[in-house]
Amino acid sequence: MFTTPGVSFQFSRPFRTSIRSVTTKPSLGSGQFLRRPLPPPPYSTSSSSGIPGYLRYSPWSKDFPGSWRTRALLQSTVYAIGLVVAINYVDKLWFPKDRGYASPREVKVAIEKLKAAFPEETQVSTNPDELKLYGSSDNSYHPTSPHSVIVRPQSTDDVVKIVKIAVECRMPMVVYSGATSLEGHFSGISTGSICIDMSGMDKILEINEADSDLVCQSGAKWEDINQTLHEKGLPLFFPLDPGPGATIGGMIGTGCSGTNAVRYGTAKAEWFLNLTVVLPNGEVIKTRRRARKSAAGFDTTKLFIGAEGTLGIVTEATLRLAPLLPTKVAMAQFPNVEKAVSAVQDVLNSPYGNQIQCVELLDDKMMSAINQAGLVSRPYPVSDTLFFKIQGDDPAIKLASESISAIVKKHGSSRYEFASTEKEAEELWMNRKYALMSTMGAFSGMRCWTTDVCVPVSRLPQLVYETKKDLEETGLISTIVGHVGDGNFHAFLLFKDQDDQELAKVSDAVHRLVRRSLALDGTCTGEHGVGIGKKEFLVEELGEGTVELMKSIKKTIDPLDLMNPGKLYPDDEKKSSTH
Ligand SMILES: Cc1cc2nc3c(=O)[nH]c(=O)nc-3n(C[C@H](O)[C@H](O)[C@H](O)COP(=O)(O)OP(=O)(O)OC[C@H]3O[C@@H](n4cnc5c(N)ncnc54)[C@H](O)[C@@H]3O)c2cc1C
Incomplete structure (x- = not known):
């Protein structure tokens, strides 16, 4: 009998053979096999005392109870398993078969090639902190990996060079622009990736005032473009307004929109006339010319809008510009969010609807967060609020405003007022644009998961009502803002840093919100895009x-x-x- 912890074995009959009875001398008698000498046991054969049972009866032990054939079979099996494990390990390490991407050795080769192609020190970085930073985002909780290398092109030709090296070495490429996207869009790839940082390609190349268009590199930021037009005294602007710091390339990549979408539509409207794109094989194409309209074939510009950098790298774009009109900002407070949302469609369908540039909802918690964050010169009433941006000259705005005032009152609004000065209007609008930062500022030390969904406008009151109820039941801290004129709203869900349980609760709430939106014939993302998260x-x-x-x-x-x-x-x- 021998024992292992908790188990005991009793052999019921004597073994027919033992190690001592096996002859190691070759003999070729009839019906006999050639017997090969067995390898010596891995420990001294003089005494087996003190050797644990499982080793004592191993196929290498002199006390192994089976025949020489069994011994040889078991030994060969163990060697074979060891060999397979070792081969697999080496194979994975050096030749990852995962979609045939570069092995670690090939990643190193790619980095060397990039360094040779871009000898200027600042153009190629392998600084581990930067690789991590550029491969992840504070605004995303999806799986991520650091990049292997960051390259900073200055021109379309530079991008072509990078793409050719990437193809040669089978290295995934991830374009990184303003880094304001929210669904893990620019996360690194675990087997290795080249991060293409477009920040060096941020120039405005042409402004064609007479045609109301502009040509720029894709790393240009929408705010800088509008600031440049303003400084040059040109009464034009580019109306797509996603997150502060977003660039033209990223806006094309995500198919963005923003507060102005009620009046000007999204990136999928015709704001991008022509794109210069480097395709994955290194070829450079232009999708169109500068003409305002074209019926020459189907719309290849659109192919790249919302493609999230998966079909090509946009290096230049021709943007259509809109005339800059005078605007005023008004706000209306409501007793609850459903009443606020239900007023929106009536306002937009009124005869003054086409003067509405934006309609934004901020719920009571968001208004409170703005006050708490201390970014405003006077505190705002803490109730569910609609902000309107109204376009036109003074008499036109007055008429539109009277109409809006009457409509919101009908929907239960207790208070309606204009921003009293330009400065206040600007401040109100900045607070809306920086709502995420205000939420984070009001609940410092917490992290925030931002999500967006969009439904037909008439379904929005139901979606908002059910979502608010759901969020209250979960006990999560959350604020809601929305481009409600388009049926689009965002929930900012807060959770304690490092609290995995609360993070799981947030993730579940986001999933329920998306399913609710789909059930109402909506979409999982109105403007932030798909990335990893959706x-x-x-x-x-x-x-x-x-x-x-x-x-x-x-x-x-x-x-x-x-x-x-x-x-x-x-x-x-x-x-x-x-x-
Ligand atoms: C506070 C805040 C408010 C926001 N508000 C809005 C909003 O109102 N509306 C809205 O739509 N979004 C909003 N966003 C999200 C974000 O601003 C947009 O998704 C924006 O379009 C991303 O642009 P980016 O330059 O930051 O792109 P990045 O985050 O750098 O990249 C986004 C995606 O585009 C790809 N990409 C980048 N450049 C190129 C290129 N040159 N060629 C091809 N692909 C490229 C990237 O690989 C990635 O997949 C907000 C974000 C924040 C933080």
């Missing part, structure tokens, strides 16, 4: 056929899947049911 909802929202079409386009343009892999397109195994 790709699991795409099949449910669009249907398998549409998603397969998107994937086919991706495979045709980028057969090696090198441009921003892992974003936008749902993973094959995660397909959910079609709608």
Whole structure:
């Protein structure tokens, strides 16, 4: 009998053979096999005392109870398993088969090639802190990895050089622009990735005032463009206004919009006339010319809007500009958020609806956060509030305002007022744009998950009502803001840093919000895009056929899947049911 902890074995009959009975001398008698000498046991054969039972009866032990054949078979099996494990390890380390991307050795080769192609020290970085910073975002809680290298191109030709090296070394490429996107869009790739930082390509190349258009590099920021037009005294502006710091390339990548979408539409309207794009094979194309209209074939510009850097790298863009009109800002307070939201459609459908540039909702908690964050010169009433930006000359604004005032009153508004000065109007608007920062400022030490959904405008009151109720029941701290004129709203959900349980609660609440929106014929994202965070909802929202079409386009343009892999397109195994 021998024992292992908790188990005892009793052999019921004597073994027919023992190590001593096995002859090691070769003999070729009839019916006998050639017996090979066995390897010596890995420890002294003189005494087996003190050797644990499992070693004592191992196939290398002199006390092994089986025949020589069993011994040889067991030994060979163990050697074979060891060999397979070792081969797998080396194979994974040096030749990762994951979509055929560069092995660690090839990543090093790619970095050397990039350094040789861009000898200026500031153009290529492998600083570990930077690699981590550029591969992750404080605003995203999706899986991430640091990049392997950051490269800073200055021109389209530079981008072509980078793409060619990436293809040669099979290195994934991730374009990084304003880094304000919210769904893990520019996360690094675990096997290694080249981060292409477009901050050096931020120039305005031409302003064509007579045609109301402008050509710029894709790293230009929308705020800088508008500031330049203002400084030059040109009565024009670019109306897409996503997060502060966003760039033209990123805005094209995410298919953004913003507060002005009520009046001017989104990135998918015709604000981008022509794009210069470096394709995944290094070829440079222009999608159109500068003409305001074109019916020459289908719209290849649109192919890259919302493609999240997965189909090509936009290096230059021709933007259509809008005339700058005088505006005034008004706000209306409501007893609850449903009443506020229900007033919106009436205002937009009124004869003055086309003078409304923006309608934004900030719920009572958001108003309180703005006051608490201390970024305002006077505290605002803490109630669910609609902000309106109204366009026109003074008499036109007066008429529109009277109409809005009457409509909001009908929907239960207790107070309606204009910003008394330009400065106050600007401050009000900045507070809306910086709502996320105000929320973070009011609850310092906490982290914030931002999400957006969009439904047909008439369904918005139901969505907002159910969501507020749900969030209250979860006990999470949250604020709500929305571009409600488009049926689009954002929830900012707060949780304690390092509190995984609360983070899981937030993630569940976001999932419920998205499903609620889909059930109301809405979308999982009105403007922030898919990235990593929303790709699991795409099949449910669009249907398998549409998603397969998107994937086919991706495979045709980028057969090696090198441009921003892992974003936008749902993973094959995660397909959910079609709608
Ligand atoms: C406070 C705050 C408020 C926000 N408000 C809004 C809002 O009102 N509306 C809205 O739509 N969004 C909003 N956002 C989200 C964000 O501003 C937008 O998604 C914006 O369009 C991202 O631009 P970016 O330059 O920061 O892009 P990045 O974050 O750098 O990149 C976004 C995606 O585009 C790709 N990309 C970047 N550059 C290029 C290029 N040159 N060619 C091809 N692909 C490229 C990237 O690889 C990535 O997939 C907000 C964000 C914050 C933090």
